[in-house]
Amino acid sequence: MQSSDIRARFLEFFKKRNHTILSSASLVTTDEQGVTNTTLFNTAGMQPLVPYLLGKPHPEGNRLANVQKCVRTIDIDDIGDKTHATFFEMLGNWSLGDYFKKEAITWSYEFLTSKEEGLGLDPHRLYVTVFEGDANSPRDLEAAEAWKSLGVPEHRIYFKGAEANWWPAVKGKDTWTGPTGPCSEMFYDITESGLGDLTPEQFEQADSEQKIVEIWNDVFMEFEKKEGTIVGKLTQKNVDTGAGLERLAAVLQKKDNIYDTDLLKPVMDLMVKAPNSLSSKRIIADHLRASTFLIADGVIPSNTDRGYILRRLIRRAIINTTDKKLDEKRISMFIDTLVGIYEKSYPELLSKKEYIKGVLNEEAGKFGQVLVQGIKEFEKSAENLTPEVVFNLYTTHGLPFEIIKEMAKEKGLTIDEVAFEKALAQHQSLSRAGAEQKFKGGLSDVNDPMVLRYHTATHLLHQALHDVLGEGVGQKGSNITPERLRFDFSYGTKMTDEQKKKVEDIINEKITQHIPMKQVTMPRAQAEQTGARHFFGEKYGEEISIYFIGDTLDAAYSKEFCGGPHVSNTSELAGPEGKWRFKIQKEEAISQGVRRIKAVLG
Ligand code: SER
Numbered sequence: 001m002q003s004s005d006i007r008a009r010f011l012e013f014f015k016k017r018n019h020t021i022l023s024s025a026s027l028v029t030t031d032e033q034g035v036t037n038t039t040l041f042n043t044a045g046m047q048p049l050v051p052y053l054l055g056k057p058h059p060e061g062n063r064l065a066n067v068q069k070c071v072r073t074i075d076i077d078d079i080g081d082k083t084h085a086t087f088f089e090m091l092g093n094w095s096l097g098d099y100f101k102k103e104a105i106t107w108s109y110e111f112l113t114s115k116e117e118g119l120g121l122d123p124h125r126l127y128v129t130v131f132e133g134d135a136n137s138p139r140d141l142e143a144a145e146a147w148k149s150l151g152v153p154e155h156r157i158y159f160k161g162a163e164a165n166w167w168p169a170v171k172g173k174d175t176w177t178g179p180t181g182p183c184s185e186m187f188y189d190i191t192e193s194g195l196g197d198l199t200p201e202q203f204e205q206a207d208s209e210q211k212i213v214e215i216w217n218d219v220f221m222e223f224e225k226k227e228g229t230i231v232g233k234l235t236q237k238n239v240d241t242g243a244g245l246e247r248l249a250a251v252l253q254k255k256d257n258i259y260d261t262d263l264l265k266p267v268m269d270l271m272v273k274a275p276n277s278l279s280s281k282r283i284i285a286d287h288l289r290a291s292t293f294l295i296a297d298g299v300i301p302s303n304t305d306r307g308y309i310l311r312r313l314i315r316r317a318i319i320n321t322t323d324k325k326l327d328e329k330r331i332s333m334f335i336d337t338l339v340g341i342y343e344k345s346y347p348e349l350l351s352k353k354e355y356i357k358g359v360l361n362e363e364a365g366k367f368g369q370v371l372v373q374g375i376k377e378f379e380k381s382a383e384n385l386t387p388e389v390v391f392n393l394y395t396t397h398g399l400p401f402e403i404i405k406e407m408a409k410e411k412g413l414t415i416d417e418v419a420f421e422k423a424l425a426q427h428q429s430l431s432r433a434g435a436e437q438k439f440k441g442g443l444s445d446v447n448d449p450m451v452l453r454y455h456t457a458t459h460l461l462h463q464a465l466h467d468v469l470g471e472g473v474g475q476k477g478s479n480i481t482p483e484r485l486r487f488d489f490s491y492g493t494k495m496t497d498e499q500k501k502k503v504e505d506i507i508n509e510k511i512t513q514h515i516p517m518k519q520v521t522m523p524r525a526q527a528e529q530t531g532a533r534h535f536f537g538e539k540y541g542e543e544i545s546i547y548f549i550g551d552t553l554d555a556a557y558s559k560e561f562c563g564g565p566h567v568s569n570t571s572e573l574a575g576p577e578g579k580w581r582f583k584i585q586k587e588e589a590i591s592q593g594v595r596r597i598k599a600v601l602g
Helices: 003-016 047-053 101-113 141-149 200-208 245-252 265-269 278-296 305-319 328-342 347-351 353-384 387-395 401-410 417-439 449-469 497-512 524-529 570-574
Strands: 020-022 063-071 087-096 126-131 157-160 178-189 212-226 229-244 474-481 484-490 517-523 543-549 558-561 582-591 594-601
Touching: 003 020, 003 063, 003 087, 003 101, 003 245, 047 063, 047 087, 047 178, 047 229, 063 278, 087 101, 087 245, 087 278, 101 141, 101 178, 101 212, 101 229, 126 141, 141 157, 141 178, 178 200, 178 229, 200 212, 212 245, 229 245, 265 278, 265 328, 278 305, 278 328, 278 347, 278 353, 305 353, 305 401, 328 347, 328 353, 347 353, 353 387, 353 401, 387 401, 387 417, 387 517, 449 474, 449 484, 449 497, 449 543, 449 558, 449 570, 449 582, 449 594, 497 570, 497 582, 517 524, 524 543
Parallel strands: 020 063, 126 157
Antiparallel strands: 063 087, 087 229, 126 178, 178 212, 212 229, 474 484, 484 594, 517 543, 543 558, 582 594
């Protein structure tokens, strides 16, 4: 069965059972969902529905179903195996205070096993788990009974604890805020000969060997958590189910992994001849698919939040290619193939195809420069990979730590992560100290995001004035408020309109190029060698903090001795909606040979 048939059958099945079919929400969470503090992307079909699961009436009724795009990065280290993906689609049906365990379980079973209306899976290959009970909620005999009444033998119903049968399951500290509850999961035997009955131990073993795969989860939401603690019962009992499309496709297409299904195989086929490992190929296929959907939903690579995750995905894809490169031709080939697979279900991909390629090309190009330089440096020092060397590769050469680690692993070397973390913490406290110092100077309030933006804009302006007016320009003063920046500089004559326009254009170009603002700290003598701008005659300490706009210090557009703080990417100067531009409002003389510019972002 093709994946498009699985989607269609699922929606049809629940439509017949009086569910309203919703279209997929964006991958990007919104403030209205009330989950943006805990999740940057929708990681499950229930997430866009959080307010309704908490009791707000849904305009489309209390029975809903959809196919939701999801991105989950919590499992990122598992990507490359048979069943994990950062991007996936989740089939889900919901009851908002309407039906509960009996109906949910019955419909899950019917959809999985019915040949006419569902997927026609073999009931003899099905295993289920239910919650064994704890202080929060009793042993789920109701769910077990529901399974038994459908003919699932008792010994194929496994009782398990909260780590497996409570949703969301918690890895590390529980920070979940939202609806929650015990769940019942369905597993399917994907071995050729069939495993038959399994003892609880054999069931665990088969799960860990990926001989059985979890294909559906029915959550019975009765509780509300705040910051990981149950704060009470929900006003209504809900059902939240989720079935991974990729896994169902694997099962139905008789594949032992999701990468051989019609959802990913065409992408994997593009790499048949490449000599990199199977898991690297899977990482590339997975990460480029996730990136494609994220870019289509408006995410752009940056150094913070969602943009950072996208950047990491793109960079990891590149690192996993044989030659650590994604050029235009390859990007085009991958995106054409991915869009070809998905355009019918997600037409927005087709209209944004060239845009997606453009964003990927730009990011891959930037990363290419970082890598060429960084890898050279890495090779030079691979013999002697001390914590200082690693830290220098990270700060001065912009090589992501994860990539340094991967390259070291390829060479059979290990890196002292603890020493790196320590160095990083020290580095960050130095930047903070710098920030406090600078705070006393021309910055009004470093906690104000506008002040940070104007501070970075000031660095751009300083460099752009040099570009347009020549090296004679020297900074004479700077003052920043949340409303504007003011910059005084030495220059003999009034700027022409054309010169002002040129300066604005350069800065706006840098803003739209999404260039990272980075910081390094180094001894003064070394700092002076970097060519970073500073005031002659000013007293600097022995340790100098340099802020630079670019991927690496060497290739940076602007570099200055500066205590910060700054935004982390020039794109942030474009404001929350990405529309602001830099404008010079006034250019005037304040004394003989000294000019003052007032400028705004807006
Ligand atoms: N929220 C549950 C899950 O993600 C069921 O949809 O598994």
